[in-house]
Amino acid sequence: MLQGHFDIQLIAIVTAVACALPGVFLVLRRMTLMSDAISHAILPGIVLAFFLTESLSSPLLILAAAGTGVLTVFLVELLQRTKLVKEDAAIGLTFPALFSVGVILISRFAGNVHLDMDAVLLGELAYAPLNKLKAFGYDLGPVSLYVMGAILVLNLVFILLFYKELKLATFDASLAATLGFAPALIHYGLMTLVSITTVGAFDAVGSILVVALIAGPPATAYLMTDRLSRMLILSAIIGSVNAVSGYWLASLFDVSIAGAIATTTLLIFGLVFVLIPNRGIIAIARRQARQKWEFAQTMLAIHLFNHEGLPEAEAESAIADLHEHLSWDPTFTNQVVKHALNNQYVSRKETQLALTEHGRTIAQQALVQ
Amino acid sequence: MQASKPKAIEVTDLTVAYQDKPVLWDIDLDVPPGVLLSIVGPNGAGKTTLIKAILGLVRPAAGNVLIYDKPYEAQRRIVGYVPQRGSVDWDFPTNVLDVVMMGRYGALGWVRRPGKNERELAMQALEKVGMEAYITRQISQLSGGQQQRVFLARALVQDATIYLMDEPFQGVDATTERAIVTLLQELRANGKTVVVVHHDLQTVTDYFDWVMLLNIRRIASGPVEETFTSDNLRETYGGRVAFMK
Numbered sequence: 001m002l003q004g005h006f007d008i009q010l011i012a013i014v015t016a017v018a019c020a021l022p023g024v025f026l027v028l029r030r031m032t033l034m035s036d037a038i039s040h041a042i043l044p045g046i047v048l049a050f051f052l053t054e055s056l057s058s059p060l061l062i063l064a065a066a067g068t069g070v071l072t073v074f075l076v077e078l079l080q081r082t083k084l085v086k087e088d089a090a091i092g093l094t095f096p097a098l099f100s101v102g103v104i105l106i107s108r109f110a111g112n113v114h115l116d117m118d119a120v121l122l123g124e125l126a127y128a129p130l131n132k133l134k135a136f137g138y139d140l141g142p143v144s145l146y147v148m149g150a151i152l153v154l155n156l157v158f159i160l161l162f163y164k165e166l167k168l169a170t171f172d173a174s175l176a177a178t179l180g181f182a183p184a185l186i187h188y189g190l191m192t193l194v195s196i197t198t199v200g201a202f203d204a205v206g207s208i209l210v211v212a213l214i215a216g217p218p219a220t221a222y223l224m225t226d227r228l229s230r231m232l233i234l235s236a237i238i239g240s241v242n243a244v245s246g247y248w249l250a251s252l253f254d255v256s257i258a259g260a261i262a263t264t265t266l267l268i269f270g271l272v273f274v275l276i277p278n279r280g281i282i283a284i285a286r287r288q289a290r291q292k293w294e295f296a297q298t299m300l301a302i303h304l305f306n307h308e309g310l311p312e313a314e315a316e317s318a319i320a321d322l323h324e325h326l327s328w329d330p331t332f333t334n335q336v337v338k339h340a341l342n343n344q345y346v347s348r349k350e351t352q353l354a355l356t357e358h359g360r361t362i363a364q365q366a367l368v369q
Numbered sequence: 370m371q372a373s374k375p376k377a378i379e380v381t382d383l384t385v386a387y388q389d390k391p392v393l394w395d396i397d398l399d400v401p402p403g404v405l406l407s408i409v410g411p412n413g414a415g416k417t418t419l420i421k422a423i424l425g426l427v428r429p430a431a432g433n434v435l436i437y438d439k440p441y442e443a444q445r446r447i448v449g450y451v452p453q454r455g456s457v458d459w460d461f462p463t464n465v466l467d468v469v470m471m472g473r474y475g476a477l478g479w480v481r482r483p484g485k486n487e488r489e490l491a492m493q494a495l496e497k498v499g500m501e502a503y504i505t506r507q508i509s510q511l512s513g514g515q516q517q518r519v520f521l522a523r524a525l526v527q528d529a530t531i532y533l534m535d536e537p538f539q540g541v542d543a544t545t546e547r548a549i550v551t552l553l554q555e556l557r558a559n560g561k562t563v564v565v566v567h568h569d570l571q572t573v574t575d576y577f578d579w580v581m582l583l584n585i586r587r588i589a590s591g592p593v594e595e596t597f598t599s600d601n602l603r604e605t606y607g608g609r610v611a612f613m614k
């Protein structure tokens with residue numbers, strides 16, 4: 001059983017990393033929906049190859065699925081190019097069409113063979129280690145570990161070799177074209193990888209949750225870094241953390257492993273989204289609150305500065321009437337005055353406020369800008 | 370027609386159309402080497418499309434483009450391109466130095482990675498545009514003028530002979546505009562050919578020595594003093610040029 005624990009986690013990590021790497025480029029190209037489309041549309045490819053080989057682990061399945069995946073991308077772009085439908089509609093039209101062909105094929109011909117819809121949609125990581133690769137009577141470990149390991153290596157090699165080309169074509173496709181790096185070729189290369197990765201991963205986590213593995217870790221990493229290389233590394237790490245924590249969550253509550261992994265993916269994204277310094281929503285809210293107070297104090301300083309030394313100055317700087325002049329809420333006005341006194345923008349002279357030297361400089365600087 | 374005189378860019382009978390709607394009608398344009406040429410014309414005149422057609426980014430319906438007597442594909446290395454600033458996603462996870470180094474990718478070719486040499490060239494280009502203090506800055510943290518300077522540095526680092534720039538003055542502050550003009554004139558002084566899509570008619574005479582007036586058709590092209598006349602402008606803009614003397 002210990003071996004089973006270990007195998008499942010290893011498969012989950014390898015799958016998560018293999019999905020996260022091409023996922024980075026999909027997120028940056030705003031194409032994560034395309035991975036959803038591919039993950040569904042490869043079904044007819046898998047079914048047809050299954051009929052031919054009568055095996056779920058044949059490499060032909062991966063090739064056929066990858067072919068269908070690339071066909072999906074091609075069809076979506078063909079529809080889009082007519083300019084009669086937009087990209088989202090083109091995706092929404094293409095993949096259900098292909099997916100339904102797969103569903104019909106399964107229900108018509110595969111009723112009594114080992115290829116059921118639940119496994120296709122949801123996958124079953126828990127059974128993955130049971131299908132072992134055997135050679136000369138030795139047990140060499142789970143087949144899906146080899147399949148996903150090979151896909152991971154393929155993705156790594158592709159991204160390492162063409163890192164520069166992928167970066168350029170993603171950031172600025174027209175510059176890539178003028179420099180002679182065929183962006184269409186790079187695009188279809190990437191889409192082929194995504195298709196292969198998706199079909200490999202769907203065996204483990206099913207066709208729906210593949211998208212969580214492809215989009216989740218890169219979207220999380222995107223919040224954490226400004227460098228593409230770090231985004232790739234972080235995505236891989238986050239994917240692994242999601243996989244392992246999802247696995248333990250599933251064991252703890254005795255629920256579907258794939259479901260638990262997708263849940264931790266969302267949880268960890270949410271944590272980063274809320275907590276990350278500088279760009280998380282807490283940091284943004286705090287910055288906005290601070291800016292609000294700073295701005296209010298500057299407005300107060302400018303108000304006093306504008307009327308300084310003029311006949312109406314006494315009326316304009318009376319603390320009790322400030323909120324009327326500025327049309328501010330009285331409580332808010334009191335707080336702003338308190339902050340401004342603390343920061344020595346102003347000083348209190350009986351019932352009046354007067355600018356300090358510091359407050360005058362602040363007002364002058366703000367007016368010049 | 371002198372056969373011996375070289376042309377930096379030679380556009381002949383170029384028509385570009387989307388479906389049956391022509392964007393450029395039978396354009397002829399000769400750009401001699403070493404000029405600073407502005408392409409002006411109203412919105413929708415096809416200025417950007419002309420640049421893209423020269424770069425092979427748009428497939429022409431008819432006609433031909435030659436760069437020093439050869440098709441663009443054979444001359445990629447000597448042509449530098451500055452696209453419109455709005456054409457890329459500035460939230461991309463990359464910094465200033467990295468973007469400028471992209472200008473060297475063409476010289477590197479497939480697979481080879483940029484190294485120390487590319488880094489140094491990028492630093493030199495960034496110094497030329499006054500952006501050397503920002504090398505590690507994420508590119509969305511720059512002002513519009515600074516982003517434009519980064520794009521210029523990326524083209525400079527290509528060390529091209531011909532530069533094509535699409536609206537480099539769009540949305541930049543006065544300081545950046547002056548810096549860019551100085552840079553363009555420096556390029557011309559070094560014998561480079563620079564073609565700029567331009568919007569501001571007021572500055573054409575000050576900034577450029579050649580001009581092309583374009584409105585789907587070529588209205589005129591040549592040295593500014595001969596070509597930039599009120600008659601030609603009226604023909605280009607259809608009598609909507611109020612400022613002309």
